Amino acid sequence: MIDVQRLRVFREVARHGSFNRAAAALRLTPSAVSQQISALERSLGTSVVCRSTRGVEITEAGRVLVDTADTIAAELDCAAREIARLSTVGPRLTVATFASGGQRLLPGALIRFRATHPEVSLTVLESEPDESLLQVRSGAADLALTYHFEGPPPVRPDDRSGLTWIPLLEDPMWIVLPAGHRLAGRESLTMTDLAGERWVQGCLSATDMLDHYAALAGFEVDVACRGTDYVFAQSLVRVGVGISLVPHTALTADADGLAMVPLEAPRPARHIGVAVARRRSQDPPTRALVDALSQEVGVPSRISG
Numbered sequence: 428m429i430d431v432q433r434l435r436v437f438r439e440v441a442r443h444g445s446f447n448r449a450a451a452a453l454r455l456t457p458s459a460v461s462q463q464i465s466a467l468e469r470s471l472g473t474s475v476v477c478r479s480t481r482g483v484e485i486t487e488a489g490r491v492l493v494d495t496a497d498t499i500a501a502e503l504d505c506a507a508r509e510i511a512r513l514s515t516v517g518p519r520l521t522v523a524t525f526a527s528g529g530q531r532l533l534p535g536a537l538i539r540f541r542a543t544h545p546e547v548s549l550t551v552l553e554s555e556p557d558e559s560l561l562q563v564r565s566g567a568a569d570l571a572l573t574y575h576f577e578g579p580p581p582v583r584p585d586d587r588s589g590l591t592w593i594p595l596l597e598d599p600m601w602i603v604l605p606a607g608h609r610l611a612g613r614e615s616l617t618m619t620d621l622a623g624e625r626w627v628q629g630c631l632s633a634t635d636m637l638d639h640y641a642a643l644a645g646f647e648v649d650v651a652c653r654g655t656d657y658v659f660a661q662s663l664v665r666v667g668v669g670i671s672l673v674p675h676t677a678l679t680a681d682a683d684g685l686a687m688v689p690l691e692a693p694r695p696a697r698h699i700g701v702a703v704a705r706r707r708s709q710d711p712p713t714r715a716l717v718d719a720l721s722q723e724v725g726v727p728s729r730i731s732g
Contacts, residue, residue: 431499433467436460437475438496441489445482498589505566505706520712521550523559523568527657527677528699533572536719547712556581563590563702569713571702572720574598576636577695582702591708593717594700596724598674603664604686611686618644618690625651625669629660636695637672643693661685
């Protein structure tokens, strides 16, 4: 049987790549850390680290154990949070969300949710997609309203982190132009139409996607601003700094001074969904909020169970 404390020590060694740094993080001596790793290896019958003067390297067996250690640590943290929750008054639910999803999709879902679960105390965390997935894995959040761009979803069916991905909707990217722009009156645009324009970015994680579609259209992106907020990006477009690529759900409600034009295919999009820890997927409040989000976007709820 694997000792949980030894697993915790090994997880820190793998994270820091050094017995000394792991010892400092755990407030142990390097000798104590080394002894714990040796005892773990004896119990497994195989090496989990390769020791050298440059530090330690994780063996193939050790990499398997690291994935398991992360999952066990998340489960233990979640259990501790659940025990703490049970000692408080009333059920609680924590939701991580990206900004535009929290503005456009979450409020309507929460109205539905509160109508059937008024007793639940809600906490909402504004988080970027990568951060929100970590919050669900660790138990800091019960579910995450999040998104990804091109390619497979961030949680795959065989994902070993203990998460489930429920797709909600495709969120197409639109072009936002100053109201007086030469293309402002068009019903739709292609990426080729936009060659030679300067661009205001509202999301750094969309940089590669914009570069890819621009390359397909035969031009390189000329960046006027690398921002991290779509509202800020659209405010710069309004005063003529450049044009911007903005998801439909993030288009500003204040359209004065702006023209918002859909892109023709092939067009980029972001894909919005919900990440839920499998251990929480049968929890009634969690299921209810997933159902409410599905109703908000008009799709059937696909949470397993």
